[in-house]
Structure formats: structure tokens, C-alpha cells
Amino acid sequence: MILLFVLRVVSATPFVLVEPYRSDWSAAHPVVRGGTVLVLEVDPALLTMTNTPRPVLYVGEAPVEVLARDVDAGLVRVVVPGALGAEAFIYFGGAALPETITAEAGARELASARAAGLLPLRIPVSAAAVTVLDHAALAGR
Amino acid sequence: MPLVLLTLLLGCPPEPPATTKTPCGTLLAIAGDPSVPVTLETGAVGLIRTYPLEVTAAVDVTWSTSGAVEVVDATGAVLTTVQGPGELFLRAPSEGEGEVLATWGDGCRARLATVAQAPAPLIGRPRTLAPFWHSATSFLEGETIYLGLDAARFPDRVGLAFDAWVVAHRSLAEWESDPVLAGSGVQSAIAAGALVPVPLAVADAGEDALAAIDVVLDFDRDGVLGPGDLVQGLGAPGASVIGDLSAPGPHAVETVDVSGGWFLGQRVWWPTDLAALGPRPLVVISHGNGHEYVWYDYLGEHLASWGFVVMSHQNNTEPGIEACSTTTLSNTDWLLGHLDEIGGGALLGLVDSSRIGWIGHSRGGEGVVRALDRMADGDDVPDNYGPDDIAFIASIAPTVFNDVDESDPHDRPYFLIAGTADGDVTGGVDYDITQFFRIWERATGPKAAAYVHGASHNDFNCCAMQEGQGPELIGRVEAHVVAKAYLLATARAWLDGEDALLAHFRDEFTGFTPLGLAEDDLVATSWRNATSAGDGVLDDFQAEYDTDVSSAGAAVESDAGGLMEGRLRDGDRVMGWTNDDPFNGMTHNATPGDDARGAVFSWTEGSAPSWAVAIPRALTDARPWSVVSFAVTQRSRHPLTVSWGWALAFGVTLVDVHGAEATVDFADQALVPTPYARLGLGPGRGWANEFVTVRIPLVDFRGIDLHQLAWLRLDLGEAHGAPEGALGLDSVEFAR
Incomplete structure (x- = not known):
């Protein structure tokens, strides 16, 4: 496995949703009630979009929803549902469609990444959780 | 009565030749040569397609008929007696020979032979x-x-x-x-x-x-x-x-951007005079991954200028096909449920929700197919429309992530358009997900395909990065011309019932390319009738895998080289030629869920082989059908394809039970294109196989008995246009 590392976590903003939504970004379709919006710095080449499968971005064992990307700057803004500790394994796994990633597949990806030497990244949570109305408002932030 | 009349002299027994004058005198006058049977055409209504007879003698005549002919009067009533002089008519209730017998006077009799045939193009x-x-x-x-x-x-x-x-x-x-x-x-x-x-x-x-x-x-x-x-x-x-389907239509167009919330952003186009047109069909455009819904103005404006209401929407493509099918479903539903809010209510009551066309690009091209499948399977029930309201689906270079049971066009009319230079969903042999013809093969309704030489993936929108790979790229402007023409043809055909526009797929025999395309544009087109259409399959290679037996169980005879049947699938996933992979370059069948099969063969310079299939007993009378149809391709990077290096032709021969033959050569059309000369995936040039559907009118096989056919034969070799070559063959049939 060739690990595709996330370079750093630029920012982390906790949020709470007034109107939860059902995420399309894994086979489990978790309901997102709150979590953390991360801005990550990555290799810009990993942010180009094609219609064939691209490496999936994970935090821990779960794919994360991409809200926005700045390919030129190599920045990507993602949603991590639920609680997030002071550190997390953040990495690009194998090419796939995120909606097809089961919990078992996610666990395998993390195990492979850790076996390949993946280390956790520090999460620089810098503020108290903000209240956001809904999914659209979250994407617009 | 006809201005040109020959007098038919018929008389007393024994029955005289038609032109012999007898003591019984002159009775009838007809327009044509009385020495040969009168030719009639079936389908007579009223007095149209009847044949006039003038009774010239003032006698009481009794008529009897046998076979496929009737004698009628000016009201269409069948006659058994008439008093001359006057005008009568012959008509044919069915095909076949007939005889009219007239008797009058003291034992006078006259006989007139007829032959009735179905109308054919003039x-x-x-x-x-x-x-x-x-x-x-x-x-x-x-x-x-x-x-x-x-x-x-x-x-x-x-x-x-x-x-x-x-x-x-x-x-x-x-x-x-x-x-x-x-x-x-x-x-x-x-x-x-x-x-x-x-x-x-x-x-x-x-x-x-x-x-x-x-x-x-x-x-x-x-x-x-x-x-x-x-x-x-x-x-x-x-x-x-x-006419030119790539040119703007007659209607001015209005457009507006609207949003109903998360992934409900839409751009809507409609003809300014929509109120005068009445309820019009809706065309929905679902973009691909990394694309934007505002990148299809060329198509939205074009279709709206021809009278359609068009909507392009935000498509949630990144999670996958299920997500983008959800946004196709929800955006269509939202628009139909909010017509009073869009454009100040300009669409209210003017969108026909029972005639919806879905066009998707890339992941969106698979998403629209998946969306139909979800509705058809009862997994998703929108508020404002249902599966029966989806009148057609078009996919532009679609992905194929799902298997046949999930991304299935079912029996909806289906159109696939893609480019041979696609650098994203490449259509290459190395990756199942990009082999878009697999979806086409799944469709059981009427289906068309256009494989555009030199078009890239993102040529079909306005603004994504250009990724085309290969020679002679046609560019975005020309790709839009091609897309507008073919997509308008399918939309008008399947939403407005203007089937004649499908001639761009069905009548390609003489290069029936849409007007407006550049002269050097090359588009490999395919057509297949719905499986329920009842076409007469001679050999589709889906059963009886021995090369000397057709799928219909009839004999196959061939002395072509390397004849083999198999899955239309590249065996080693490399485009470079090896003798171990005779189906090199085939991309219609990749996973166990795919079932497309065909045959391959070749011939070398100096040889003149053939491939012939016996016509099964149930199909020997070809009258129910109008064309001989088959799908054919040159084989990618085959040494004989490379050696010939040009578009290819051969002869098609029908043989009747009496041994009479009729051949249609199409070397002047050179229909089977040389594979697109793209590099990659191994040595050599040439990309995925480009099947074209050849449909030859049966009436053009003249001088044989089309009611009693015995063999269909493909004649190969220099005398028929190509001294050497290598072909793939599929779906040999009589079709409507």
C-alpha cells in the first residue's frame, strides 16, 4: 500500500446542527447531528476530480464528506460527524465510491494505513461549537 | 378513367389468349400490358390502391374470383354481377396470385391473372x-x-x-x-x-x-x-x-436559476412562447463528477429552442451513483412540484410530467439509469411522477459502477453517446467501470448509440479541463454540434413521437449523418429495436456456441479465418494484439452479469471467403420485416485491420430456396470505420471496438423470392471492397 498522507490539519471547527441530515458518504448513511469541520492541507493532485474512482479521504475508519476543495491551494474542507479527539488518523485510502464503504471496509483501510506507518494528526480545535441550521448552511460556511 | 388504355379482348370458350379477338366481342379495357398479370398492391382503402377495369360491352357480366383479388364497385362493395358498360375495380385483400373470371352472354368467358404484393418504397x-x-x-x-x-x-x-x-x-x-x-x-x-x-x-x-x-x-x-x-x-x-438538428430551433428561450435547498440548485430553460405551445415535455440534465450544473447551457438552450422545457441540476456525484440518482429523482420531483415558483409561474400547467427525458453525463449518465431502476423496482416513489413517465434516457459517456441489476435502463428507449478520445471514462479495455457499452447492452427497449471519433469526455460540457487523448481531437465546439444533433433527434423521437428522426441511427446505410456536422466528423452509430419488437433473429450468438450452428439452431457455413464465438470482452485487458485474445478491444461485456456475445473472423489478401447462416424455417418468409440488420466492427489492432488501414466493406447476399441470389455491396459506403487511432494500453494504435449497425432494405435484394429465403451470406474479399480484414459480428437478423 502506498500511503497518501494528509499534510496537516489547518483548522477544526466543532458544530451542532439544528436540522440533522443523513450522510451519503458511507454505506452506513449515518445521521449527522453535529461534529467537526476540518480544513486539511493535502497534495493538490489528490483533489482533482474524475468520474472514475478517486482515493477516498478517511478520518479514522469512516470516509468523510467533502464540502469544498481548493485544488490550487491543496486545501479541502470536510465534515467529521460526531466527537473528535485531540488526535485522529486522517489519510487517503484506496480508490472507491465513498457511498460503498462499509464499516468493515473502513476498518480494513485504517488497519492497512496504520500497518504502513500512518501516524495520527493533532486536531487544533480552536473554538467552541457553533450552531448551524442545516446541511446547506454547513456547506456554505 | 386512365388516359392510356389498352383494349383487352376476351371472349368465348375455349379460353382464348388475352389479346385474341373472339366472337364474344370486346369486354374489358385496362391500362397495362394485358399479356402479363395485373400487379396490385395490398392495403387498399376505399378506391386507393385499387386497379381500374372498364367494362366496354353492354352485357350482363358475372364475376368470380380466386386467390388474392376482389372485384368491387365504386363504393368498395364486392361484386358478383354487373351490367356493362361501366367501371369496376380490382383490389387485393392479401399478397399472392389471383384470378378473375368473367362470364357473359352465351358461354363467353374471360380470365384475368393478378399478382398482389405489399407496397414498397418508390x-x-x-x-x-x-x-x-x-x-x-x-x-x-x-x-x-x-x-x-x-x-x-x-x-x-x-x-x-x-x-x-x-x-x-x-x-x-x-x-x-x-x-x-x-x-x-x-x-x-x-x-x-x-x-x-x-x-x-x-x-x-x-x-x-x-x-x-x-x-x-x-x-x-x-x-x-x-x-x-x-x-x-x-x-x-x-x-x-x-433538416439541420444542430441549428437553433424556432423558439426564443428564457432561462432562470432557482434553488430548493441542498443539492436542489437548478438552471431552467423554456421556450418564450411556451403558453402557446401547451404542455411540453421536460428534459432533465444530470452532470458528472467534478462538473457543474451550469455547464450545459449549449444543450439547455438548444433543446428549449426546439420547444422543450429543460432543467439542469446540482448532482451529488462524489459519494457515488446512488447519491447522484437520488439528486436526479429529487430535482425532477422538486421542479414538478414548484412550477408555480419558477420564472414567475411561467411553467405552471405547461410541463407535461408524463413525458420526461433524463440526460446524464458520466457518473450522472449512470445515475439517470440507476434512478429509473430504483423507481422501476419500487424503491423510490416521487410525489409528482413515476417510472412510466420517464420516456427516454440518454447517457453521455456514462460510468458503469453498478452491475446490471442496479443500473438497468429496463425497456425505456435509451441513447448512448460517447467520444473515442475520452480521457476520463475512457471506454478502454483495462477498466470495467469505463466500458459504457455495457449499459447499452442491458437496455431492452429501442436503443441507439453514437461513438464520436475525436471527442473527449469534457467536450460535452462547457468548462471542465480538457483531457482528450488521441489524434484529430474535434474539440468542444464541434462536439457540441454533434451532441445537439443526436440528442435533439432522440428527444423529439421519444418525447414527441417523431420517430422519423431516428433515421440518423436506423438508416446509416448510406451515411445518413446529421446535417450541421463537419464533413470529416466520423460517428459510429448503432441501433437495436426493442427486444419485444419481434425481430427475426438469424444469429445473435447468445446460444449454440458452436461456430457451425446459429443461435436459432440453423446451420452456419464459413471458410473465413479464425472464426470463433465468444463474449464481447477483451480477454487480457490490454489493447495490444495477441493471437490469444481474439476479442481484443471488445468492451460490451466485462462482468458475469453481462451477457453480450458475438463472433470474430478474418480474411487475407487473395482469399474470398464468406460467412453464411441458414435461415430457420420460421423466418424463410421475410415479409414481416423490412431490413437485413447486423452489427459489425473492425477488430482493434488486429494485424489485418492494421494492414488494411481503412474503412471496410463487404457484400451481403440473400439466397432463396430456388438458389437465386441477390447481393448488396456497400463498398461505396465503406461503412465499417477503421478504429480510432489512439495509443495506449499496449503496442499499436486503435481503441475500443466500434460496432456499427448495418440495415439494408429487403426490397433492395431484387430478383429473388423474399417469401422463401434460404441463406444469408456475407461475402468477403477484394471483389466486395476489402482484400483483407478482421471483423466482429453480432445481432444478425431480419428487423423492422
């Missing part, structure tokens, strides 16, 4: 190779429409003068109420011997880029469609003229 275009004629019912604007009468078909009329008219189509009721031929006819006559094409008119499609026409041969030259005249176009139009 018009077409000349060709330079056998049979030097192509019967046609579709013409491009500006093309000359030729009359082509086969003397063998109407032997009794040889030498008769007539006026030929090309007129706007009329319904049967309109012809019956107004049989007058407006305009001016072209005087001509049926020549003995070989068919001689006669120029009739220059085709005019009119403002709608589609005109329906009828053709009348007015044998009594009285300027009226009546008994004895030949007509192409009773009921359905006789032929169609197609």
Missing part, C-alpha cells in the same frame, strides 16, 4: 454498386429525392407514362377528402430492364427540420390520387425529410 437514392439503388424513406434537406421503379415489380406497367408527385403528407382521411395533387408532377415512365433512377425533387425539411412527404405516381395523369395510381404514404408518411 423512392430512394442511386448508388454506384450493386444493386445501384437504395430504397429510402428518409432524406436530408437539400438532397435530391429519386424515383426508382423496378420493372420486374410492375411488369404490366412497363412503358406507361405517369406523373410523379412529391407532396406534403396527408392522412388517409385527408387523401380521401382531398385527392387533388397540388404543385407540379414530373412526367416519367417505367423503363424496361434495369432500374433507372429519376430525379424528382429536392428535399425540403421546413422550419421544423422535419417534413413528412408522400409520393404519388399518377398513372392516369389526371392530377388526382385515384385507382391505378401508386402511392407511398397511405396512413403513415411515405418518407421524411430531416
Whole structure:
């Protein structure tokens, strides 16, 4: 496995949703009630979009929803549902469609990444959780 | 009565020759040669397609008939007796031979033989190779429409003068109420011997880029469609003229951007005069991954200018096909539920939710198929429409992530368009997900495909990065011309019932490429009728895998090289040629859920082999069908494909049970394109196989008995256009 590392976590903003939504970004379709919006710095080449499968971005064992990307700057803004500790394994796994990633597949990806030497990244949570109305408002932030 | 009459002299026993005068005197007069059977055409309604007889003698005549002929009066009533003089008519209730027997006076009798046949096209275009004629019912604007009468078909009329008219189509009721031929006819006559094409008119499609026409041969030259005249176009139009479908339509267009929330952003286009048009079909555009919904103005404006309401929406493509199918479903539903809010209510009551077309690009191209499948399986039930309201689906270079049970077009009309230079969903042999013809194979409704040489993936929107790979890229501007023409043709055909526009797929035999495309554009097109259409399959290779038995269980004889049947799948996923992978370059079958199969063979310089299939007993009478149809491709990077290096042709021969043969050569069309000369995936040039569907009118196989056919044969070799070559073959059938 060739690990595709996330370079750093630029920012982390906790949020709470007034109107939860059902995420399309894994086979489990978790309901997102709150979590953390991360801005990550990555290799810009990993942010180009094609219609064939691209490496999936994970935090821990779960794919994360991409809200926005700045390919030129190599920045990507993602949603991590639920609680997030002071550190997390953040990495690009194998090419796939995120909606097809089961919990078992996610666990395998993390195990492979850790076996390949993946280390956790520090999460620089810098503020108290903000209240956001809904999914659209979250994407617009 | 006809201006040109020959007197038919018939009389007392023993039955005399038709032209012998007898003491019984002259009884009948007919227009044609009395020494041969009168030719009739079936489908007579009222007095149209009847044949006039004039009773010249003042006698009581008793009639009897046998076989496929009836004697009727001017009201259409069948006669058994009549008092002369007067006018009677022959009509044919079915195909076949018939006989009319008239008796009168003191034992006088007369017999008239008839032959009834189904109407066949009277018009077409000349060709330079056998049979030097192509019967046609579709013409491009500006093309000359030729009359082509086969003397063998109407032997009794040889030498008769007539006026030929090309007129706007009329319904049967309109012809019956107004049989007058407006305009001016072209005087001509049926020549003995070989068919001689006669120029009739220059085709005019009119403002709608589609005109329906009828053709009348007015044998009594009285300027009226009546008994004895030949007509192409009773009921359905006789032929169609197609204009430039890539040009803007006649309607001004309005557009607005709206949003109903998360992934409900939409751009909507509609004709400014929508209120005058009444409820119009809806076309929905679902973009691909990394694309934007505002990148399809070229298509939205174009379709709206031709009278459609069009909406392009935000598509949630990144999670996958299920997510983007959800946004196709929800955006369609949201628009139909909020017509009062869009454009100030300009669409309210003016969108026909029972006629919806879905067009998707890339992941969106698979998403629209998946969306239909979800509805068809009952997994998703929108509020404002249902699965039966999806009238057609079009996919632009779609992905194929799902298997057949999830991304299934079912029986909906389906159109696939893709580019050979696609650098994203490449269509290459190395990756199942990019092999878009797999979806096409799944569709069981009528389906069309256009594989555009030199078009890239993102040529089909305005703004994504250019990723095209290969020579002679046609660029975004030209790709838009191609897409507009073909997508408008399918939208009008399947949303408005203008089936004639599908001629761009069904009539490719003479290179029926849409107007507006650049002269050097090359598009490999395919057509397949719905599986429920009842086409007569001779060999589709889906059963009986021995090469000497067809899928219908009949014999196959061939001395072509390397004949083999198998899955239409590249065996080693490398485009470079090896002898171990005879289906090199095939991309119609990749996973166990795919089932497309075909055959391959080749021939070398100096040889003249053939591939022939016996026609099974149930299909020997070809009357239910109108064309011989098959799908054929040159084999990518095969040494003989490379050596020949050009578009390819061969001959198609039908053999009847009496041993008579008729061959149609199409080397003047060179229909089977040379594979797109793209590099990659191994040594050599050439990309995925490009099947084209060849459909040859059965009536063009002249001089044989089409009711009793025995063999269909493909004749290969230099005499038929290509001294060497390597082909893939599929779906050999009689089709409508």
C-alpha cells in the first residue's frame, strides 16, 4: 500500500446542527447531528476530480464528506460527524465510491494505513461549537 | 378513367389468349400490358390502391374470383354481377396470385391473372454498386429525392407514362377528402430492364427540420390520387425529410436559476412562447463528477429552442451513483412540484410530467439509469411522477459502477453517446467501470448509440479541463454540434413521437449523418429495436456456441479465418494484439452479469471467403420485416485491420430456396470505420471496438423470392471492397 498522507490539519471547527441530515458518504448513511469541520492541507493532485474512482479521504475508519476543495491551494474542507479527539488518523485510502464503504471496509483501510506507518494528526480545535441550521448552511460556511 | 388504355379482348370458350379477338366481342379495357398479370398492391382503402377495369360491352357480366383479388364497385362493395358498360375495380385483400373470371352472354368467358404484393418504397437514392439503388424513406434537406421503379415489380406497367408527385403528407382521411395533387408532377415512365433512377425533387425539411412527404405516381395523369395510381404514404408518411438538428430551433428561450435547498440548485430553460405551445415535455440534465450544473447551457438552450422545457441540476456525484440518482429523482420531483415558483409561474400547467427525458453525463449518465431502476423496482416513489413517465434516457459517456441489476435502463428507449478520445471514462479495455457499452447492452427497449471519433469526455460540457487523448481531437465546439444533433433527434423521437428522426441511427446505410456536422466528423452509430419488437433473429450468438450452428439452431457455413464465438470482452485487458485474445478491444461485456456475445473472423489478401447462416424455417418468409440488420466492427489492432488501414466493406447476399441470389455491396459506403487511432494500453494504435449497425432494405435484394429465403451470406474479399480484414459480428437478423 502506498500511503497518501494528509499534510496537516489547518483548522477544526466543532458544530451542532439544528436540522440533522443523513450522510451519503458511507454505506452506513449515518445521521449527522453535529461534529467537526476540518480544513486539511493535502497534495493538490489528490483533489482533482474524475468520474472514475478517486482515493477516498478517511478520518479514522469512516470516509468523510467533502464540502469544498481548493485544488490550487491543496486545501479541502470536510465534515467529521460526531466527537473528535485531540488526535485522529486522517489519510487517503484506496480508490472507491465513498457511498460503498462499509464499516468493515473502513476498518480494513485504517488497519492497512496504520500497518504502513500512518501516524495520527493533532486536531487544533480552536473554538467552541457553533450552531448551524442545516446541511446547506454547513456547506456554505 | 386512365388516359392510356389498352383494349383487352376476351371472349368465348375455349379460353382464348388475352389479346385474341373472339366472337364474344370486346369486354374489358385496362391500362397495362394485358399479356402479363395485373400487379396490385395490398392495403387498399376505399378506391386507393385499387386497379381500374372498364367494362366496354353492354352485357350482363358475372364475376368470380380466386386467390388474392376482389372485384368491387365504386363504393368498395364486392361484386358478383354487373351490367356493362361501366367501371369496376380490382383490389387485393392479401399478397399472392389471383384470378378473375368473367362470364357473359352465351358461354363467353374471360380470365384475368393478378399478382398482389405489399407496397414498397418508390423512392430512394442511386448508388454506384450493386444493386445501384437504395430504397429510402428518409432524406436530408437539400438532397435530391429519386424515383426508382423496378420493372420486374410492375411488369404490366412497363412503358406507361405517369406523373410523379412529391407532396406534403396527408392522412388517409385527408387523401380521401382531398385527392387533388397540388404543385407540379414530373412526367416519367417505367423503363424496361434495369432500374433507372429519376430525379424528382429536392428535399425540403421546413422550419421544423422535419417534413413528412408522400409520393404519388399518377398513372392516369389526371392530377388526382385515384385507382391505378401508386402511392407511398397511405396512413403513415411515405418518407421524411430531416433538416439541420444542430441549428437553433424556432423558439426564443428564457432561462432562470432557482434553488430548493441542498443539492436542489437548478438552471431552467423554456421556450418564450411556451403558453402557446401547451404542455411540453421536460428534459432533465444530470452532470458528472467534478462538473457543474451550469455547464450545459449549449444543450439547455438548444433543446428549449426546439420547444422543450429543460432543467439542469446540482448532482451529488462524489459519494457515488446512488447519491447522484437520488439528486436526479429529487430535482425532477422538486421542479414538478414548484412550477408555480419558477420564472414567475411561467411553467405552471405547461410541463407535461408524463413525458420526461433524463440526460446524464458520466457518473450522472449512470445515475439517470440507476434512478429509473430504483423507481422501476419500487424503491423510490416521487410525489409528482413515476417510472412510466420517464420516456427516454440518454447517457453521455456514462460510468458503469453498478452491475446490471442496479443500473438497468429496463425497456425505456435509451441513447448512448460517447467520444473515442475520452480521457476520463475512457471506454478502454483495462477498466470495467469505463466500458459504457455495457449499459447499452442491458437496455431492452429501442436503443441507439453514437461513438464520436475525436471527442473527449469534457467536450460535452462547457468548462471542465480538457483531457482528450488521441489524434484529430474535434474539440468542444464541434462536439457540441454533434451532441445537439443526436440528442435533439432522440428527444423529439421519444418525447414527441417523431420517430422519423431516428433515421440518423436506423438508416446509416448510406451515411445518413446529421446535417450541421463537419464533413470529416466520423460517428459510429448503432441501433437495436426493442427486444419485444419481434425481430427475426438469424444469429445473435447468445446460444449454440458452436461456430457451425446459429443461435436459432440453423446451420452456419464459413471458410473465413479464425472464426470463433465468444463474449464481447477483451480477454487480457490490454489493447495490444495477441493471437490469444481474439476479442481484443471488445468492451460490451466485462462482468458475469453481462451477457453480450458475438463472433470474430478474418480474411487475407487473395482469399474470398464468406460467412453464411441458414435461415430457420420460421423466418424463410421475410415479409414481416423490412431490413437485413447486423452489427459489425473492425477488430482493434488486429494485424489485418492494421494492414488494411481503412474503412471496410463487404457484400451481403440473400439466397432463396430456388438458389437465386441477390447481393448488396456497400463498398461505396465503406461503412465499417477503421478504429480510432489512439495509443495506449499496449503496442499499436486503435481503441475500443466500434460496432456499427448495418440495415439494408429487403426490397433492395431484387430478383429473388423474399417469401422463401434460404441463406444469408456475407461475402468477403477484394471483389466486395476489402482484400483483407478482421471483423466482429453480432445481432444478425431480419428487423423492422
